[in-house]
Amino acid sequence: MPVEITMPQLSDTMTEGTIVKWHKREGDKVKPGDEIVDVETDKATMPFEASEAGTLAHVAVREGERVPVGAVIAVLATAKENAAEVKKGAAGGQKASAAPPAAVAPPAPPAPPAKQPAAKAPAPAPAPAPTSAPRAAGARASAARERVPPQAPIAGAAASLESASLSEVHEPDEVGHGATREAATAVPPILGHGQYGHGEGNGRRVLASPLARRIAADKGVDLGQLAGMGSGPGGRIVQRDVLGFAERGPAPSAPELPTPGGAAAPTPATPPAAQLPQRVPSGQNQVVPLSKMRTSIAAALQRSKQQIPHFYETIDVDVEAVSDLRAKLNERLKAENIRLSLADFIHKAVCAALIAHPALNATYDEKNNQIVRHGDVNLGIAVAIPDGLIVPVLHSADQMGLKELRRRSAELIERARAQRLKRDEGGGGTFTVSSLGTYGIREFSAIINPPQVAILAVGAAEKRAVVRGDAVVPRTTMSLTLSADHRAVDGAIAAEFLQTLKAMLEEPGMMLV
Amino acid sequence: MQFREALRSAMTEEMERDENVFLMGEEVAQYNGAYKVSEGMLEKFGPRRVVDTPISEAAFSGLGVGAATAGLRPIIEFMSWSFTLVCLDQIMNNAANIRYMSGGQFKCPITFRGGNGIAHQLAATHSHRMESVFSRVPGLVVVHPSTPADAKGLLKSAIRCDDPVIFLENEKMLGDRGDVPDDPDFTLPLGVANVEREGTDVTLVSYGRPLQRVVRPAVEALVKDHGVDVELIDLRTLRPLDTETIVNSVKKTNRCVIVDEDWGYCGMGSGVLYKIQKPCFDYLDAPIEYVHSDEIPVPFNHFLEEAMMPSVDRIVAAVKEVCYR
Numbered sequence: 001m002p003v004e005i006t007m008p009q010l011s012d013t014m015t016e017g018t019i020v021k022w023h024k025r026e027g028d029k030v031k032p033g034d035e036i037v038d039v040e041t042d043k044a045t046m047p048f049e050a051s052e053a054g055t056l057a058h059v060a061v062r063e064g065e066r067v068p069v070g071a072v073i074a075v076l077a078t079a080k081e082n083a084a085e086v087k088k089g090a091a092g093g094q095k096a097s098a099a100p101p102a103a104v105a106p107p108a109p110p111a112p113p114a115k116q117p118a119a120k121a122p123a124p125a126p127a128p129a130p131t132s133a134p135r136a137a138g139a140r141a142s143a144a145r146e147r148v149p150p151q152a153p154i155a156g157a158a159a160s161l162e163s164a165s166l167s168e169v170h171e172p173d174e175v176g177h178g179a180t181r182e183a184a185t186a187v188p189p190i191l192g193h194g195q196y197g198h199g200e201g202n203g204r205r206v207l208a209s210p211l212a213r214r215i216a217a218d219k220g221v222d223l224g225q226l227a228g229m230g231s232g233p234g235g236r237i238v239q240r241d242v243l244g245f246a247e248r249g250p251a252p253s254a255p256e257l258p259t260p261g262g263a264a265a266p267t268p269a270t271p272p273a274a275q276l277p278q279r280v281p282s283g284q285n286q287v288v289p290l291s292k293m294r295t296s297i298a299a300a301l302q303r304s305k306q307q308i309p310h311f312y313e314t315i316d317v318d319v320e321a322v323s324d325l326r327a328k329l330n331e332r333l334k335a336e337n338i339r340l341s342l343a344d345f346i347h348k349a350v351c352a353a354l355i356a357h358p359a360l361n362a363t364y365d366e367k368n369n370q371i372v373r374h375g376d377v378n379l380g381i382a383v384a385i386p387d388g389l390i391v392p393v394l395h396s397a398d399q400m401g402l403k404e405l406r407r408r409s410a411e412l413i414e415r416a417r418a419q420r421l422k423r424d425e426g427g428g429g430t431f432t433v434s435s436l437g438t439y440g441i442r443e444f445s446a447i448i449n450p451p452q453v454a455i456l457a458v459g460a461a462e463k464r465a466v467v468r469g470d471a472v473v474p475r476t477t478m479s480l481t482l483s484a485d486h487r488a489v490d491g492a493i494a495a496e497f498l499q500t501l502k503a504m505l506e507e508p509g510m511m512l513v
Numbered sequence: 514m515q516f517r518e519a520l521r522s523a524m525t526e527e528m529e530r531d532e533n534v535f536l537m538g539e540e541v542a543q544y545n546g547a548y549k550v551s552e553g554m555l556e557k558f559g560p561r562r563v564v565d566t567p568i569s570e571a572a573f574s575g576l577g578v579g580a581a582t583a584g585l586r587p588i589i590e591f592m593s594w595s596f597t598l599v600c601l602d603q604i605m606n607n608a609a610n611i612r613y614m615s616g617g618q619f620k621c622p623i624t625f626r627g628g629n630g631i632a633h634q635l636a637a638t639h640s641h642r643m644e645s646v647f648s649r650v651p652g653l654v655v656v657h658p659s660t661p662a663d664a665k666g667l668l669k670s671a672i673r674c675d676d677p678v679i680f681l682e683n684e685k686m687l688g689d690r691g692d693v694p695d696d697p698d699f700t701l702p703l704g705v706a707n708v709e710r711e712g713t714d715v716t717l718v719s720y721g722r723p724l725q726r727v728v729r730p731a732v733e734a735l736v737k738d739h740g741v742d743v744e745l746i747d748l749r750t751l752r753p754l755d756t757e758t759i760v761n762s763v764k765k766t767n768r769c770v771i772v773d774e775d776w777g778y779c780g781m782g783s784g785v786l787y788k789i790q791k792p793c794f795d796y797l798d799a800p801i802e803y804v805h806s807d808e809i810p811v812p813f814n815h816f817l818e819e820a821m822m823p824s825v826d827r828i829v830a831a832v833k834e835v836c837y838r
Contacts, residue, residue, distance in 0.1 A: 209797060209798045209799060210794050210795050210796070210797050210798075211767050211795065211796055211797055211798040212798065213795075214795050214796075231837055232799070232837055238798050238799065238837055239767060239798040240837075
């Protein structure tokens, strides 16, 4: 009996999902565990795995289309069945209701009755799917086993940058710095989307450095896919863009599948940022529909700021000792090709300080009138991405040494940027760090990411005139601002945490005590 | 040892080694040298080998070319290379071409040396950077050392060279101190650049005075404050150019910044750029940057003079630009 694959519910609040990319084509063999499709939820883009073996007989929802949770998105022919026949059956049903090319397609109609695996349907999809249309009877309860942790991966943090590159004044961190710029410059599409060497459409060339072209040729990367998105001046594609692309693979992009029946191409739910004009022409307005992520950020932040009585405390930290230590350690770690960033030290100190002040490593449980203090620090790190921000979580960060923090946070941030977080990396945080240091922001106040009770905003490390004794001396200083939930934490408790954090950063040996 | 002492010890050793070597120029003997480079040499070698001349570059440079052609090995000191504009015929026409024009019957083993370039408030007519003028002439060797040790090793090689050598110094470097080998056989090869610092992110190419004045401080700032791992190349010899060393470095770093105090258009760095851009093309991740002096007459005013020349900030900005930082 053919197996219907339905839109999974990948988070508690997800009611519909957009097909971003099919990794398998009709006719491809599939085995359990294969990633068959990338689904954009209200929070993130996640890969969805097959749970049965077979042949992908029919793709019911094209890339770019959005359907409610539980709708059939594909049909799998099992070993005993002929994929072509299964497709015929499935597609026949599909045609009857010829999906309009709307942003939200209606759920696929049920398969022909003869093939309905009614007996196998264990439960209806649990989501409050807002659909009056008939849901496929074979809806698999895949969503149930794929629950995400209760916490939203979208940050309650103020628009933030990943904190891997706080160290402006000293040495910019290689990974953080480069990657940050990439994210920041990924948007302006000054150039057209022509192919390498001979543009189509607007007829412009793809600008790339000679080195980038050579590397692209070596690695088989099509520079046309990066056109206009390079991090060099005027969108020039440079070495790091090609290397990054080769490593991460193509970002989820708008599909350009031929539309059967001559219908108009489906409108992608989220227009790719690269197609936005760089400036709004004078005398015109530009309408930017809220993406799923923007909507989600808007709701989460508004809720947090309205419901949580925030209070803020700022402390200045002298980071010269920790910078010296960083330089010393990096000298030793050179052979291992590891370069610790100032952010790693801050993360380490935050974890140590949270263990000492459990009142801040906590979540506020309003329903049960209780505060839950956590024995592990699951550290959220706010990361800016082109059309929003995301807070991936480093679980049990308190148990990591600096090397592990560096490696794991770099991988995590990389995956967050590529919107390919693993499921448990999107939530379950107990405390969040957000940094705008690379922008030269001296200090700022972040919005708490509920149910967490506090968030730390990290400013730039910069030389400031500091009074020592009776003299004014230049010292590299950084301001840290804690936002805390007054329902759970009081001012003195927050202040004690900040004092501990300051002591650890000014005398890094305190982290060992 | 001071730069001027290194030059003196190179000349002294070579004059002791070969009786055909002699020093000639304005004020080199009785006055002990306008910049005290030849201090004590008259006393040591006598007026036959340390010769004061009238104030006529055309006359004494021509005399030197003739002496070299006849078999001696003259060292001609110019008070300033700016003054050689009146004797380009002797240098560019005669010295550079005698070997070629005579079909190899004559050689011209002569060393011209003296202060070159901008050397603090010498004003427009005494601040010429002559390296690009001479480095384009086949038949000449052009050397521009940046440390006392290099000055000694390269000057000894220049004096021993059978072709005319343009040996460029700078008045503001004569007091520089550094360790200098006292081995009388210590020489440095002509035509070989020195990778002064190895690095992975960008190749910085320079020579002579700017190295001492701004390039080395810029490298320190880039490494320490900006996390850029700079590879620094001191060209030492400007003709023949050690293209191979530069190209190999750029193939590694994929970025290149050239710094000199010449004017940009047809300047020394333009020539270097011309030599390397083709072999480096497929390895470049950014256009080669060239940091040079502003294209104006050199001002007398101290602040304006400083402002027209490459600065640490300009070099840092250029390096960051090619690194896309």
